[in-house]
Amino acid sequence: MIDKVAWLRIEGDRVLCARSHGKTVFYLPGGKREPGESDLDTLVREIREELAVDIAAETARPMGVFTAQADRQREGVLVRMSCYAAEYSGEIAASNEIAEVAWLTYADRERVAPVDKLIFDEFLR
Template identity: 60%
Template sequence: MTQLIDTVAWILVREGRVLCARPRGKDVFYVPGGKREPGESDEQTLLREIDEELTVALLPESLRHIGTYQAADGAALVRMACYTAAYRGTITASAEIAEVAWFGYADRPRVPPVDQLLFDELAAGGELR
């Protein structure tokens, strides 16, 4: 039986690049966000994860779902619900994040398969260069 990993992600695009983060101890970058805790809604998960990872507060009233993607990653199936949102504060890598970076479409191979689907859609829509 395939394991399902249910995640929520914050999509922030600026000047044709999307914000990505690399957790400490990992080589791969991810779109910021994370796994849902039992009983959490997408909104609750996203607000908590982004505060923990990037030390900014997303503005709940501005959350907008832009798509949900699924892709196999090893023995797991990863589902990622993606949202845009305005935020308050300065994006800063927390203790659990080694670095943040702005990725263009050429950086697609540096992210996991489910993130690559998002990159494809952003590029097709002209948002990612």
């Protein structure tokens, strides 16, 4: 099981997604926790690293936990993603391992990782 924390940023009918260098699918921005980190610690760190913005930790609220086959992993390797909505400050920009940032709609569902498809179904359909 791969344990991840993600930022669910929805504006209108679009959700903020990111694509890493060398990958073709998009996913919700976020990542794996480091030892001793809480969900919120992970969220703040990962979003700062990936998108160069600061999450307003006091505004974070849980949006659900989603589990699916992990993208590009052998069959049976699952990812569990704890999603949080939160306000932010700064200007969103691809940073570090992120090659591209995009605002995707439900019509783009096939462009995202399997776990993100569940999130699209829940929040954009």
